[in-house]
Amino acid sequence: MRIATALLAGLLSLGVQAAPADFVSLDRNLWPEQLDSPALFDVASRAEILSFARVLHESEMLDEQALATRLGLRQVNLPVVRAVRARLWQRLWTSYQQAQRSCGQDASFCYPVASMADLRMQAATFATDVGTFYTGWVEPSHQFHSRYLDEQLRKAAVFPQTSSEVDKLSSRERNGEELNDRMFLLTFVGGPGPEGSSTDALTDYLRRQKLEGIFFVLGNRFKQRRDAGPVASLYAGQCVGIQGWEYRSHAQWQGWQDSLRRSQAQVQADLPEQYVPLFRPPYGQRRSDGESFMASQQLRVSLWDIDAQDDGPLSAEASAQRVMTLMLLWRKGVIQFRDSLPKAQPALEWLLQHTAQSGIGWEDCQAYGLRE
Known part of the structure; x- marks a missing residue:
C-alpha cells in the first residue's frame, strides 16, 4: 500500500468555483500511474x-x-x-x-x-x-x-422547466445507468458531415478497430448526404438513431412531432439494418408530455452521462482526458462525441490507447438500441 500521511496546504473555499467555465477537463498526466x-x-x-x-x-x-x-x-x-x-x-x-x-x-x-x-x-x-x-x-x-x-x-x-440530460422525465428514457460495471456505449451526434468529412473518417476508423457506436443523425443533414450518394456503406457495422430534423430544442418547437416522424421515416427507409429506435434530443431538451407520442412511434429517448465537450475550446486530448476521468468516476455510461467535428476521432484514438489494458468493455450498439 502506497498511502503515506500528508497534509494539504488548505481547502478551496466553497465560493471559489462560483462561476465555473463551460468547458472543463483534468490533465490525466497528473495521475502518477x-x-x-x-x-x-x-x-x-x-x-x-x-x-x-x-x-x-x-x-x-x-x-x-x-x-x-x-x-x-x-x-x-x-x-x-x-x-x-x-x-x-x-x-x-x-x-x-x-x-x-x-x-x-x-x-x-x-x-x-x-x-x-x-x-x-x-x-x-x-x-x-x-x-x-x-x-x-x-x-x-x-x-x-x-x-x-x-x-x-x-x-x-432549472429542471424540468429546462430539461436536460441531468435527469430522466420517465422510466422509458435511458441514460447509461442501466449498463453493467465497466461497460460504456459510444454515441455520436450532429452528423453526418458531407462526403469526405470527419464522419467518413470516424466510421472507417471504428470499423478498423472492430468497434461500433450509435450515430444520432440530423434528418436534414442525412437527406443532403443521401442525395449526394448511398449512405449504407458510410454506417456499415454501426447503428443509427435520430436527433430530429434540425439541431434545435424539441421542447418548445411546435413542429417537434413532425421533426421526429420525418427523420425516423428517412433513416428507416435508407438504413433498415442499422436503424435503432432511439431519439437523442438536442441539448437534452424534450417535452415532459411527449411520452405517449414517443411510444406511438416506438421511440425511446436516449440520454448520455459522459459528454466529451468536443464542440468547444478543449483540445482533442483534453476532451479525451475529460471522458476518461468521468469513466473512472461513474464506471459505466453513455459517452457523447460529435462526429461532424474533427476532434472526435483523435480524442477517441487517445482514449482507446490509454484504456486498452484497463479491463473496460464497449456495449454492443444493436443490443442497446433494441433493448426493451
Missing part, C-alpha cells in the same frame, strides 16, 4: 469517486441563496437539486462498492466504507490522507470535480 490493468483502473476510480464525493459533500453546506449565487442563477429548483444530489450519492456508493473488489490486489484508496454514511464521512476527510505519491493530483482533481458538479447542479436547478 497508467491504467494498464483492471486493478489500476480501480485505484484511479476509487480516487475520483472520493474526490467527487468530497465536492458533493461541500455543496450540501450551501443554503439556497449561496447555491444560486455559486451557480450564477437568480433562483434554483431546490427539490430537484436535492433529488439529483441523492441520485449522485447513490451512484457514487454503487461505483465505490464495485471499485473495492480489487482491494486485495492494490489497497490504495481502500477505506473501511461499509455504508453510505461511511462514504460521506470518508469523502469529507480523505484528502488529508492521500499520500505524497498522489499529491500532484489532489487539488487539480478537486477543482475539476467542483466545476463538473456545478455543471450538473446548474442543470438540476
